[in-house]
Amino acid sequence: MNNKVVMKGKRSRGLYFLEAKTVIGNAEISTKDDSDLWHRRLGHVGEKSLQELQKQGALKNSTAIKISTCDDCILGKSQYLPYGKSNYSASKPLEYIHADLWGPSRTDNMGGERWFLSIIDDYSRKL
């Protein structure tokens, strides 16, 4: 980008409301290396597929297709590791609890808070 303001918005209660006015409204067609742009435009398509599209003349791209590291693709393919089975189980209420602190959320809740703490009693499984 060239550090020009293209849109403005006012923040109100944690949300940005755009002012309905476009400052710049021109389209740009380029023949330089747009491999990453085409990768994103076509739903994060792979390099070989883009090369095939280029071979067929579907892309206005004169240079060799070379996609750089894409954070979205890496995150999309990552997985959470499973939790191992616990060997411990509680024999009475509040003997063993599970707690999860989460936040900050993008918007405040009705009480104006952005952090959440959930506690689950292992014995009763109640929140």
Ligand SMILES: [Zn+2]
């Ligand atoms: Zn991608």
